[in-house]
Amino acid sequence: MLKYMVRRLVMLVGIVFVISVGSFYLIHLLPGDPATVILGTGASPANRAILYKQLGLNKPIIEQYFIWIGNVLHGNLGTSFISQTSVASTIRTAFPIDLELIILSQVLAFAAAIPLAMRSARKPNGFLDRVLSAGSFTLLSIPPFIIIVLLVLFISIKLGVNNTGPSSFVPFTSDWVINLESLSLPAFTLAIASFVVYFRILRSDMIATLQEEFITMARSKGLSRRRIMWRHAFRPSSVALLGTAGVNIGGLLAGSFVVQYLLGIPGLGYTLIAGIASSDYLLVQGIVLVVSVGVVLINFFFDFIISLVDPRISRE
């Protein structure tokens, strides 16, 4: 167990290193002089000089990386030339919104997916299973950006529900009721997208598990169906679910940009798109780095949970 975690940790450090190199060299992958990419073609020579000094652009490229990574490790992601604000502080303001969206949507998705998948798996091809499978399959084919647009169209515009439309976001700390109202549609949209994936995976794994011999053995011990479903079948069936949840939640870290963009919710995704629109290279680079590392950490965390759930995995 310990050995397994240490090995994963070493891998984690390696991947984070590669990600940092990738984010750093992102700029050199793009055609043209880095200063022009960052500042735009119409930059003044004074600004170019400042930039060259800040990034050490006239030094060898390896040294540039070490200067940069040194700053990053001190929490300094640079100062945006566009907004003149610290990239790190911009990310710090945006991140809690993503966190809130992720928590809301995942609670909703799991609360719906787990009981429904368990019910569905109890009678494969039964009425409930057919309805839920067809429904989830249809939802699978509706991209989130269409779901959110239709929700806004029908709920905020046609029904006129307050505080659900675009630009109604307020921070949690200033008014949590309006905050929750304004996040309800995006959270619901993300929840649907996650629900579909979770439901389908858990359902098919549950069906497979329920045919295992140890389930027959559990039945032969005279245990209640409820106990067999939750105590015996659920845990071994949840490994793929947890793995997918890790990937999915990592994807939501900045992948919820579509809903944020539509509703003007200033999370990481929105900030990223705004940064791209204003060619704010340092902001984009900072977000790419933070999100990538975040994704890796989330996956690491879920791998850890999985190894707790299924002791067979860390022993392989």
Added chain:
Amino acid sequence: MSDVIDEPTVLTPLRGKRLGPLFWVCVGWLALNVLAAILANFLPLIDPLFQNYNVINAGPSLHHLLGTDDLGRDILSRIVFGSRVSLAVGSGAMLIGFGVGMPLGMLAAYRRGRFDSILTAVMYVLLAFPAIIAVIAVISFWTPRTLLKIIIVIGLASVPLVYRVIRGATLAVATKDYVIAAQVQGCTDRRILFRELLPNIAPIAVSFLLIGVATVVTLEGALAFLGLSVNPPTPSWGNMINESRTVMAQNPWLVIFPSLALCLFLLCLNFIGDRLRSYFDVTEVKL
């Protein structure tokens, strides 16, 4: 020791394996989409860029079957022409993704050794990188934006995923006895790769290809929705939805029709992929 009688497979459905009529309906709908996109110039459609200010935001009518947008352009025509973008990105990106990822994955799984371990390590690190964000970042800074660049970026971003799936599938086959037998008999590598391995991984590859196309089309839609795909006025399903957001209170059809076109297209792709998967007994875990 256990055979059919001792361990009955009671959960298999009573009917045999069939693709079913719905499968062919989906194939038909996709074929219709593709044909319409290819032949769009020869179809009796109104020019998708023609602005008719006499009929702005009109609902469905005989002349404009799906109505018009806020500039008086015909929605049906724009949907048909818009499908070209989705199809081009979907097929083009997957062509690159499979063109690069599939031979690499097959070779790595067949040759093993150092070639395999180095390549696989590189691909797994690339997989850890959030692809969507990288795609957005590169597309947005690589100006001027063209359809070809979008296809290239998405296609390259999909390589690690394709590689992983194909390598896994090939690995499962390459260790089978008949492949080893072919090697012992002295068949050339080329013959083994094409005659023994390729046919056996084809079902997985095709299923994954369909899912891949659906994913890429969705991604293009999202990019267009953010204004990061082809530039207006060229229609695409994503930017049609995006452009009509501002007027959707007055004319909801503007949002609903392109959404419907996109969702139906994705539904058919997913359904075909799903049916093929169960037909060829490919478990979802392998994907």
Added chain:
Amino acid sequence: MTDRLLVVENLRTTFRTVSGVIPAVGGVSFDLGANETLGIVGESGSGKTVLARTIMGLQPRTNIEVSGSVLLNGQQVVGASERVMREMWATQVAMVFQDPMTSLNPVMRIGRQIDETLRVRLGMDRRAARARAIELLNMVGIPSAEARYRAFPTELSGGMRQRVVIATALACSPKLLIADEPTTGLDVTIQSQILNLLDSLKQQLDMSVILITHDLGVVATRTSRIIVMYAGQIVEMGATRDIFHHHRMRYTRALLDSSPKVANPSHTRLAVIPGRPPNLSTLPPGCHFAPRCAFATEQCHRERPTLQAADSPGHVFACWNPLAASTNEGDSTR
């Protein structure tokens, strides 16, 4: 007959599958007294496992039809709901499954898997259940049971796992234990240990045992009676002595000939039964064994034999052209 622990009458289990209707158990009748050990012998596919699971009421309910009667301690099992069966499982009848690699929950500590039965079925509290579980682990011969209580199944060897399965089955002191090929998945050296364990536990706990196997050697010394099954039906049944030394059915003879014996000189060729067990969905009209039987007559192919009494009481067989009585001492030297 009403004082018998188990009375099975004309039991049929039929599967409806894609490839047709399969009569896995085709009209089986027998009974079993208290504290008796019965062996059920047959090749793979002879319906032994299905029979065992039908007696336990463990068969899934979809696409399966069960008719006839199984009276277990006076309670009808055929057609009983899962709720009714739940009351009988573990306390009245328990099963030792074939493969200990798949019959234990891989993500549950073994102690929990035993505990749980005790707590749910006998209402024990956590502490008492734990103490009893460790006692059971000791009883089935697991060394350092206290420590093993917290082990996961993957941390144990196959033999140890099968001991855990047995401990679980015995937790609520069932009156009938059905052991379905309990040693098939194990190393040869472990097999006799497990069988001896079952034997001694039976004496200790005063229960009846049905021992299912494809290996006549397994049941020779451990059972009082034996049922020989072929293609879902009983073809011969009787006291163990009678089956080994006075068998009449040709198939029983073939089975005996095909199992190795210590008495044989080395390098003795083992007889094999030619052909394969029949496809149950297309059974021949006559004796099911006839196509593989060297002594089959025309009648054997035309008409199905029914069970008829042999000389000793309780010894029955189904054969048109049986071996002569009391001359068939089980040697296979030919």
